[in-house]
Every structure is written in structure tokens, then in C-alpha cells.
Amino acid sequence: MKYLTFVAGIIGASTAFAETPELTIYTYDSFVSDWGPGPVIEAEFEKTCGCDLKLVGAGDGAALLARIRLEGARSDADIVLGLDTNLTQAALDTGLFVSHSVSADYNLPIPWQDDHFVPYDWGYFAFVHNADLTPPTSFSALADSDLKIVIQDPRSSTPGLGLLMWVKTAHGDAAPQIWEGLSDNILTVTKGWSEAYGLFLEGEADMVLSYTTSPAYHLIAEGDTSKSAAAFEEGHYMQIEVAAKLASSDQPELADAFLEFMVSDAFQSVISTTNWMYPSVTPQNGLPDGFETLIKPEKALIVPSADAPALRDQALAEWLSALSQ
Template identity: 70%
Template sequence: MKHLAIAAGILTATSAVAADKPELTVYTYDSFVSDWGPGPKVKEAFEAECDCTLNLVGVEDGAALLSRVRLEGENTEADIVLGLDTNLISAAKETGLFGPHSITADYALPVEWTDTVFVPYDWGYFAFVHNADAPAPTSFRELADGDAKIIIQDPRSSTPGLGLLLWVKASYGDDAPSIWADLADNIVTVTKGWSEAYGLFLEGEADMVLSYTTSPAYHLIAEEDASKAAAPFDEGHYMQVEVAAKLANTDQPELADQFLNFMVSDAFQTIIPTTNWMYPAVTPSSGLPEGFETLITPQKALLFDQDKAAAAREQALAEWLGTLSQ
């Protein structure tokens, strides 16, 4: 029985040590915490640096994060929210739930970054991904006039879905409703998030799926499969910058700041290209992985600034809902 008592004592001591470690809770999107996403490597790397426990909580897709935190309010368990983007920053600030940061970094973004609340960690361009051996449209007009079947994401729960709305709005302005009317018969389904949509595309449920210009890099690098491509559109491509911020009422402010600093470090940024399959916000010392040079480069980058995005989002969503419900 003595060995059982000793074992019990060791377990108790180990539990006590674990309990003494501070815990940082990060709300993010499901694909970030998946086995193939950045989450596992980020957790391992940060815990080795902080001597803490990093608790990554998946909350569907990006746009659902803001709804979750807004609903929980000051009672949220989150210390950091990671996975909003520039289209949601204005709405996020209006909640008053997020606190300022003092992070500085040598960003490799296509836009200047001066925001004092949200810290960028990656970026990319939205695109429709298709099988490389199949013809693809070169514009929304051509897509709408053709027979290609597409899968998109719901803009109320998904940042790519919202990005698509703003992509169409930025490209066509007041004519956006007519584009949606013509696209309606191309849409196979509207999913809540990116993971479900991309999975259905890979299962052959549609000819194209709303994703990113960087998505083919996953197949090329991880699977040695060059069968996927992103279709370049004449209108240009809408850009996404993904961001994170700490909650103003976090009980781990120093640890939250440490994580935000870690997020723009080489240790974090080297993980992003081949797990989140996006461009890193800060170029890693090792550069981009081989294969990224094969990706299309949009001839025109589209992006509403934070304030204009908020106004455009409401109008574009109303137009989208009104048109597709007819």
C-alpha cells in the first residue's frame, strides 16, 4: 500500500504545481484549434516560454467570436480574442470590451497598421478555389453568367462570408444587389463557417468554394498535390487582415500582453504559413515556405477602412439577405 500512497502523493504534488500555473484563455475559430491548424504548435511554443497554461477555445468561425464575446460581456472567460478581422474591428470597439496594447512590430502588411487595440497576426486575399484542370471564371459577372456551382459562407457567422459581401460591394457598389440576384442560382449552399464549406468542396459538392488565394499552397506543400487553384478576378480581390486583442477586464493583463508580443514574434509567425495557410503579419526570418511563390498575386487589392467597413457591412448584409430571400 505504501507505493500507492507515494504515487498518490506525487499526483497531488503534480496537480498542485499545475494549479499554481497561471492560465490564459484565448477564444478563436475552430480551424485555428484543429489538429492541423496553428493551435497545437502555438500552445506548445507559448507554454514553453510563459510557464503557464494556454487554453485555446474554438468558437465556430471568426464572426461568431464577436457575437459570443458580446453576449458574455464582462463575464466572459476570454482573456484574448484571436480571429476577428478589419471588417469587424469597428463593431468590436463599440462593445467597450477590449483594452489597448503597446505592441510594436515590423509588419509586412500591404496596409499601414496603427491600431492601438487590435494586433494583426496574418493576412490574405479572398478567392474562389477550384480544380486546376477545370475552366474558371475571371470575374463575378462571368461567374454569375456561367453554370459553375459555388459554396459560400454565412456573413453573419463567418469572416470569409462577410469578406465576400464586401468584395462584391467594393467591386460593384450600388449594382451589388444585381450581382447577388444573378449569383443566386450558382450557390449550392451557405455554410456557417469556412471548414464546413471547404470540406464540402473537397467532397465534390461544388465546382468552387470561397476561400483564399493561399489555399492551394496547403495542397501543394502538405499533400504534394497541385490540383487546386485560385481564380484571379478582374475586379481585384478583397483583402483580410486577421487580428487579436485582449479583453479590458482580463485578470491576466501581463500574460495577455506577453501573448500578444509572442504573436508577432518569429516563433509564432513561422507557424502561420503552413498551418493557417495565410501570409504572416511579420515576415519570419526563414522567409515564406517554398510553394508560396506559385500563388496568384491580385492585380488590385480591395479593402474598406475600419469605419467604412462598418457602414458597408450593414448595407451589404441587408442587400444580400433581401436578394437571396426572394
């Protein structure tokens, strides 16, 4: 009798496990790393969702859209987390994403109204360097220097794409000349942010394309004051990162619950010290000490999402032409 009870318990447990719904989110690699927000957010969401949250690293941000396009309605993903406003129009044009009903008191530098994409953090692109380096104060000054930089590929990386948009927005028709000047400063172009930042930390380059918030990681997590971000006089391009639900999701209600969870304090309060960006909704305890030391761009640059695809194509062509010479 005890044996039968034991077997029944095993079968019941297996059935319960099999019935646990799974929510799959495609995101970028650094989000799911041990030091990124993924592990904390997974644990917090699973406390209340009665589900298994599966975070899948799919390369860098821009690679997410390419993967979703390839998989289409057959994708295992319920949500894509890690696109930005340079990619949202292209994502919307696929017809693979559906609208949401999330509302929040966003603390973003620009008004936010989007029926499909929910913002979870934001920041400014910048070149990070060692604090003992006297940095250039513009792209032209960087091009005139002997400094070596590491950047990311705009075809696979959202920071790489952000740099293209930054140069194009700041310099317009003169962007090709800026890239020609920068071509001999570029040590290498990496697929994603993690590879580029790692090369910088290993001393392979003088500067790396990252964010104005990157020095906060070294200051807060490591007690290291040796990293700074260069302030450029033409301004800094802004990134707003977003998530959206796929129309093909087989867990639409769970997906909606996660998008709502993204703007909650449980999610937003961990962004600044795990993803090292500004949260899209101000956490109850505000920003951590150390963020007040970061540079604050005097001019914020951003392209409306509807205009981004055309400008991206033009900027990419100019970039490829300059680097091929």
C-alpha cells in the same frame, strides 16, 4: 516516514498544478484543429510562459464577436484571436477590449496603426477550383455561368462577410444586381469555412469561397497541384486577421505576453504552413517554396475599419434580399 514524504509530495504537486495560471483564448475552429496552428503555437508559448494556454474554438471568425458580446465582462476569455478589419470597429464599440503596447516591423499591404488590435496574418479572398476547370474572371462572368459555388454565411463567418464586402467594394450600387445574378449559382451557404471547403473537396460544388493561398496547402502538404484560385479582374478583397485583449482578463500580463509572442518568429514562422495565410511579420526564413506559385491580385480591395460597420449593414441587406427571391 516515506509515506508522509510521499503524501507531502502529492500535496505539493497538486498545489503547484492548481497555481499554474491559465490563459484562455477564443478563436475559430480551424485554428485549433489538429492541422491548424493552434497545437504548435500552444506548445511554443508554454515553453516560456509558465502557464497553461487554453485555445477554445468558438465557431468561425464572425461568431467570435457574437459570443463575446453575449458573455460580456463575464467571459472566460483573456484574448480573442480571429477577428478581422471588417469587425474591429464593431468589437471596439463594445468597450470590452483594451489597448496593447505591441510594436513590430509589419509586412502588410497597408500601413498598420491600431492601439487595440494586433495583426497576425493576412490574405486575399478568392474562389478556389479544380485546376482542370476554366474559371470565370469576374463576378459577372461567374453569374453568367452554370458553375455551382459554396459560400459562407456573413453573419457567422469572416470569409462570408469578406465576400459581401468584396462584392460591395468592387461593384457599389450595382452589388444587388451581382447578387441576383449569383443567386442561382449558390449551391448552399454554410455556417463556417471548414464546412464549405469540405463540400468542395467532396465534389459537391465547382468552386468554394476561400483564399488565394488555399492551393498552397494542397501543393505543399499534399503534393497536389490540382487546386487553383480564380483571379478576378475587379480585384480581390483583403483580410487582415487580428487578436486583442479583453478588459475583463484575469491574466492581463500573460495576455500581453501572448500578444508580443504573436509577432515573434516562433509564431509567425508557422502561420504560412498551418493557417495557410501570409504572416504579418516576415519570418526569418521567408515564405516556404510553393507560395511563389500563387496568384497575385493586381488590385487589392479593403474598406477602412471605421467604415466597415455601415457598409456591412447595407451589403448584408442586399445579400439577404437577393437570396430570398
